[in-house]
Amino acid sequence: MRPNSSDDPGLRAILGGTEIPTAYKIGYVLNFYREPSFRAIEMEFGLTRPEIVILLALHFREGITASEFCEFSGHLKAGVSRAVIVLEKKALIRRQTDPRDSRRQLLFLTEAGRALYARYIPVLQAREAAMLACLSAAERRQLDGLLDKLAAHVPAWAGVSEL
């Protein structure tokens, strides 16, 4: 039988017998991954959380608009708007009004933005590696497969307001 949270007393003290075991555990692990890394980046580079995430997103999807970013990231548009204004002031991104719809502003990284990203991404990578170090290669593949499935399914329930 595979050990799980109900076997190990130390772990049980942390994870306990919540009524949302999976969500709780995901939250627990992610918190310890994300909070310290983000705090360090905030401090060292003077960025806010949405700023960090926007740079991250632009790195693989340049030319998106603020509201597209809101949609797939779940961030609130006020926060994103502020972050975008600040990022432009800092010359880390460039805004270009969409010629086909002048309400929309397409967002692009500048060279400085790309350079800043390159300075903080290694921290996040190292911490991800540390988080996953306890899993074998096969287990990581398994985990990634499950996460892909969960991620693909998000649109089916994320917006359902009764939940």
Next chain:
Amino acid sequence: MRPNSSDDPGLRAILGGTEIPTAYKIGYVLNFYREPSFRAIEMEFGLTRPEIVILLALHFREGITASEFCEFSGHLKAGVSRAVIVLEKKALIRRQTDPRDSRRQLLFLTEAGRALYARYIPVLQAREAAMLACLSAAERRQLDGLLDKLAAHVPAWAGVSEL
């Protein structure tokens, strides 16, 4: 071959080719689980995020202190202190100075606290079920097993400041 995020163009647009794929996906899924639920609970019950989480933790581990909660939850002590004060004012928890160390305050749910918890936990449960609906029973067991392993391993890296 199992489909994954690099195959589906729609998903790729969301998850992209980040350099922290696992962490990014966990964050993506968890965001959509947690943010809307917590926002709803905040609004409906007039609780703040740390207040919600403290009630959740006390439900399976009564008698812990604020700093123990900080340790295993990763929350900051200032926020927890504030939340504890407010929760006591609202008569949702009770504080009892530890007779063996009068700096420490043991925290307990009151009946009202238990009742409030009982009103909001179903929302979180329903949303967790929706999130996991795309996985088979076997896959959920797999996921929980991997999460238990990750959670058990957290103490090994969470505090390492070089990361």
Next chain:
DNA sequence: TGAATTTGGTCTCATATTAGACTTTTTTAT
């Protein structure tokens, strides 16, 4: 002992985040 350090918890001030109102542009319906 008793001085120095550590620990649990609170407080303060500066900053970040929220909900929701508002402006402008585009789309839809008539």
Next chain:
DNA sequence: ATAAAAAAGTCTAATATGAGACCAAATTCA
């Protein structure tokens, strides 16, 4: 065409949060 509705983004005022100073109780160790 034109009025109504929707959408993108910004702004504002209230609230929440974060880093770190602070106090009091407990522990260490000379």
